[in-house]
Amino acid sequence: MLQASIKDNDFLAFTLAHPQAIDAPFKVNTNSNVNVEVLDTGVICFTPKDYQKDIVLSCAVHGNETAPIEICNELITGLLTGELTLKQRVLFLIGNPPSIHNKTRFVEENMNRLFSGGHANGDTQNQERVRAKALEGYVRDFFEQNDDKQRIHYDLHTAIKPSKHEKFAIYPYRHGKSYSGEQMMFLAACGVDTILYHHEPTTTFSYYSSNEFGADAFTVELGKVMPFGQNDMSKFAKAKAMLTALVTQTEVELPAYEAEQLNLYKVSRSVNKHFEDFTFSFADSTENFTQFNKGEVLATEGGQQVIIEHDIEAIVFPNAKVPVGQRTVLCLIPAPNEDVQ
Ligand SMILES: O=C(O)CCC(=O)N[C@@H](CCC(=O)O)C(=O)O
Numbered sequence: 001m002l003q004a005s006i007k008d009n010d011f012l013a014f015t016l017a018h019p020q021a022i023d024a025p026f027k028v029n030t031n032s033n034v035n036v037e038v039l040d041t042g043v044i045c046f047t048p049k050d051y052q053k054d055i056v057l058s059c060a061v062h063g064n065e066t067a068p069i070e071i072c073n074e075l076i077t078g079l080l081t082g083e084l085t086l087k088q089r090v091l092f093l094i095g096n097p098p099s100i101h102n103k104t105r106f107v108e109e110n111m112n113r114l115f116s117g118g119h120a121n122g123d124t125q126n127q128e129r130v131r132a133k134a135l136e137g138y139v140r141d142f143f144e145q146n147d148d149k150q151r152i153h154y155d156l157h158t159a160i161k162p163s164k165h166e167k168f169a170i171y172p173y174r175h176g177k178s179y180s181g182e183q184m185m186f187l188a189a190c191g192v193d194t195i196l197y198h199h200e201p202t203t204t205f206s207y208y209s210s211n212e213f214g215a216d217a218f219t220v221e222l223g224k225v226m227p228f229g230q231n232d233m234s235k236f237a238k239a240k241a242m243l244t245a246l247v248t249q250t251e252v253e254l255p256a257y258e259a260e261q262l263n264l265y266k267v268s269r270s271v272n273k274h275f276e277d278f279t280f281s282f283a284d285s286t287e288n289f290t291q292f293n294k295g296e297v298l299a300t301e302g303g304q305q306v307i308i309e310h311d312i313e314a315i316v317f318p319n320a321k322v323p324v325g326q327r328t329v330l331c332l333i334p335a336p337n338e339d340v341q
């Protein structure tokens with residue numbers, strides 16, 4: 001395999017210089033005994049001699065969510081320079097480089113609706129579909145190289161709206177399996193103190209890794225979307241420190257699971273858009289996790305009202321501008337007593 005170096009050990013700059021494609025795979029020269037391979041644009045894999053965990057860290061599945069991109073790039077640079085000593089196998093994915101250039105969530109289609117084969121639905125073809133299929137393949141190859149390692153995938157995002165709980169994670173639908181208390185305490189140590197249990201299969205990246213490979217996988221929302229240069233990186237210090245510990249330590253010490261340390265919600269329903277005239281009845285400035293009371297009108301579309309069904313429902317990710325057929329908002333109810341092991 002070809003050998004090369006990455007200028008200034010800056011994998012993000014290298015990726016953004018070749019957003020569509022590169023000559024790959026190639027091995028990266030390093031001073032350590034870690035094997036480093038670039039598999040595609042934005043795709044780099046680090047394999048130490050001995051390890052117990054196969055970890056995927058993805059960012060820029062939405063190109064304008066910059067803080068996770070900066071965190072991942074700093075970790076990659078630390079590993080390339082040898083400043084960080086790797087103890088686990090890690091695959092970093094910079095999901096959608098052209099949309100980073102574009103400074104937008106996506107170029108043609110929301111990539112986080114295209115996994116688990118979503119990229120093959122209908123007749124459409126576009127760069128996000130091609131990339132989602134390729135990312136599925138890199139994750140599959142990565143996890144399937146071992147069957148005796150713990151599989152982890154944190155898909156790192158930031159949210160469009162400000163949130164009453166600044167950092168939160170979506171626990172993909174478990175098909176009846178219990179939830180991991182250890183994982184939730186890891187997230188809490190990252191400052192991610194709020195968990196949303198999803199109620200149905202989705203075409204997100206984290207559900208793909210969870211469902212197909214049994215990975216401990218989460219969509220992790222680390223704050224609010226900001227352009228490069230405007231992120232207050234001190235707000236991500238805990239998350240970066242814990243991710244660093246995860247990849248550089250044999251085991252990460254965590255406290256025992258305590259539900260009281262977390263805000264636990266269950267998705268009660270996903271409100272999908274059926275008509276072009278879908279409109280929310282609350283202001284655009286409404287924060288994630290704002291609560292509504294039973295009977296209140298959440299939205300209107302096609303001459304019908306969408307009404308709050310439970311005593312209280314909180315909302316997250318409101319977005320009326322999605323295409324017909326897609327999710328406009330998730331409704332949440334408290335879920336303190338789920339099956340956690
Ligand atoms: O703030 C928003 O409206 C969206 C933030 C975001 O990208 N969230 C993910 C959540 C994925 C999941 O449900 O696991 C998304 O919408 O893709």
Ligand SMILES: [Zn+2]
Nearest residue numbers: 062065157158
């Ligand atoms: Zn996102």
